[in-house]
Amino acid sequence: MLHLRLLVPADRTDEVTDLLERTVGTAHLAVLPGVARDPVGDIVLCDVAREAGDELIAELRRLGLDDFGAITVENMDLTLSARADRAEEAAPGEGSDAVLWEELVEATHDDSTFSATYVAFLAVATMLAACGVMLDNAILIVGAMAVGPEFGPLAGISTALVQRAPRLVGRSLIALIGGFAAAMLLTVGFAWLMDAFGLFDMSMIEGKRPNTAFVWQPDWMSFVVAFLAGIAGTLSLTSAKSGALIGVAISVTTVPAAANAAVAFSYRDYGQMTGSVQQLLANLGGIVLAGTLTLLVQKALWRTTRRHQRAHQRARTKPSAPTR
Structure with missing residues (x-):
């Protein structure tokens, strides 16, 4: 798992947290409002499966968070959490194969x-x-x-x-x-x-x-x-x-x-x-x-790998046709 610490201006916090919540493979989202002083704003904490980390970081950068705030990523050697286990299972691919560019x-x-x-x-x-x-x-x-x-x-x-x-x-x-x-x-x-x-x-x-x-x-x-x-x-x-x-x-x-x-x-x-x-x-x-x-x-x-696993996930979640 990766641990993300984000410094976010208060008026952009909802946008960032929405992204984190809808990203497959995230867990342990926490928001500390008004804590950041330079830049002024909120601190958002989140854990994400390594295999979902690269894409999430890219999305955060597309939002411009690295310009108006800050993105800090740390590798976590040990995480004991059922939520973290489910996040890793939901994320497509294997963490050992993922490259954080x-x-x-x-x-x-x-x-x-x-x-x-x-x-x-x-x-x-x-x-x-x-x-x-x-x-x-x-x-x-x-x-x-x-x-x-x-x-x-x-x-x-x-x-x-x-x-x-x-x-x-x-x-x-x-x-x-x-x-x-x-x-x-x-x-x-x-x-x-x-x-x-x-x-x-x-x-x-x-x-x-x-x-x-x-x-x-x-x-x-x-x-x-x-x-x-x-x-x-x-x-x-x-x-x-x-x-x-x-x-x-x-x-x-x-x-x-x-x-x-x-x-x-x-x-x-x-x-x-x-x-x-x-x-x-x-x-x-x-x-x-x-x-x-x-x-x-x-x-x-x-x-x-990600394309195949996403297609597999969509097939599993696709509603079945009603029976007569």
């Missing part, structure tokens, strides 16, 4: 911000990966992949393409390209510093690295893994499965490839640098393609 856009918008913190995380992850590739240490590689925050902008691009939001595409591309450029540049400086202290040397980048050589040797399997990871990552975002997202982070070699490219550049090994960049681009492209296709399929399946 407003929530997804907001989440990817926040994760696609080119900020000092974002660059710091990506740079630290790339430097950790640089240590991993130079030491041929798979554990460091896995740790670096878990630290990297690059899935946010990738998901932002997929979401923006499906929702036709060009501003979010631009924001995500700036975070993705700018973030990797800054992280790789800082990692080049890091590699030079480590070389000056005698911790890195040419033999480490040129030697055999059975555990980490894959980061600069792209093949079709790299794209397949990235594609599958993109599907899993997108599903984890739309269903709020953070554990799955962590698994995605440690399955795709975006950060290690960027790190190897930076270190190879610092030692003028342009062959490895080129292979690493190709690996990076293949992984980024596979994730974006998979994320976009996954969201399109989810959108189409959800519309089909």
Whole structure:
């Protein structure tokens, strides 16, 4: 279930409550008149089944509530209520399959911000990966992949393409390209510093690295893994499965490839640098393609499910013909 807290001007409260009452899947409607101070008005509280949430939020926005009032949505982990159970049963579709597009856009918008913190995380992850590739240490590689925050902008691009939001595409591309450029540049400086202290040397980048050589040797399997990871990552975002997202982070070699490219550049090994960049681009492209296709399929399946269930509900409620 979702919990809605709405700030509504007093002259629009009846309009909003009428919408909530006639929406299938709502429960626990409460109105607190005159409580709101900024903006002045009423507070309307309501619970709604997740599968009915996206459409209800869209209707509230069509009323202009996000302009003249406020819409706050919270996920409820536990609701013990017979009314809530009936609301979930009445709402078409399954809550686990429902996508809250407003929530997804907001989440990817926040994760696609080119900020000092974002660059710091990506740079630290790339430097950790640089240590991993130079030491041929798979554990460091896995740790670096878990630290990297690059899935946010990738998901932002997929979401923006499906929702036709060009501003979010631009924001995500700036975070993705700018973030990797800054992280790789800082990692080049890091590699030079480590070389000056005698911790890195040419033999480490040129030697055999059975555990980490894959980061600069792209093949079709790299794209397949990235594609599958993109599907899993997108599903984890739309269903709020953070554990799955962590698994995605440690399955795709975006950060290690960027790190190897930076270190190879610092030692003028342009062959490895080129292979690493190709690996990076293949992984980024596979994730974006998979994320976009996954969201399109989810959108189409959800519309089909809702249409069929609504038709079924209308058939059940249709009065039978009188008998003679």
